[in-house]
Amino acid sequence: MSLETWSSLNPHDPTVAEIQQLFEVVERDLGDAGKDVSPDTRFSLAYNAALQLCTIALHAEGFETNRKVRGHHNTTINSLPLTIGEEQREAHVFLSRCSRQRGQTLYERVGVVSHQDAGDLLETARTLRASTVEWLKRRHPALVPEKLQ
Numbered sequence: 002m003s004l005e006t007w008s009s010l011n012p013h014d015p016t017v018a019e020i021q022q023l024f025e026v027v028e029r030d031l032g033d034a035g036k037d038v039s040p041d042t043r044f045s046l047a048y049n050a051a052l053q054l055c056t057i058a059l060h061a062e063g064f065e066t067n068r069k070v071r072g073h074h075n076t077t078i079n080s081l082p083l084t085i086g087e088e089q090r091e092a093h094v095f096l097s098r099c100s101r102q103r104g105q106t107l108y109e110r111v112g113v114v115s116h117q118d119a120g121d122l123l124e125t126a127r128t129l130r131a132s133t134v135e136w137l138k139r140r141h142p143a144l145v146p147e148k149l150q
Contacts, residue, residue: 004064004083009076013065020057020137021146027053027130034123041106043119048103051096051126052077054133058084061141074100085136092129095122 004010027050034046055077059065062084066073078100081093099122106113138145 004059004062004080007064007076007080009067009070009073010059010064010080011067013060013063015060015063015144017144017146019060020144021148023053023057023060024146024149026050027057027126031123031126031130034119034126039111040114040116040119041111044099044114044122045103045106047119047123047126048096048099051092051099051122051129054126054129055081055084055096057133058136061137061144085132089129089132092125095125 030046030050030053034043034050036043038046052074056065059077059080062080064080066076070076075097078093078096081089081096102113102118134145134149137149
């Protein structure tokens with residue numbers, strides 16, 4: 002399977018500035034998720050950081066999700082093993098599970114996630130950040146923001 006066959010994706014011409022801006026969102030959210038806030042908030046922030054990292058990889062590969070198609074977060078997360086690589090399969094499965102929890106904590110009720118859940122997701126997002134930077138340097142060096150070189 003390749004990304005070219007996914008009807009929920011559109012071609013995208015990434016820029017270094019765009020990648021830099023997405024990394025700034027990641028840094029902000031990872032930093033805020035490490036603060037003393039509720040587990041629900043930490044979880045949501047860590048989830049968003051991980052989602053933006055998946056977006057960075059997808060954009061670097063020349064695609065973006067069609068936001069008019071339902072489930073664009075899932076599409077972005079599902080692309081992870083095809084962008085960064087199969088070694089991200091476990092992170093992909095974990096993030097897919099977290100997506101459902103995130104929806105509950107944002108739209109349905111408080112107290113959906115535990116401190117452990119939030120910590121696990123934050124650790125996954127931090128690990129994914131390191132993997133994404135390494136992958137970007139190796140696969141798309143022209144898109145690596147100056148701050149990450």
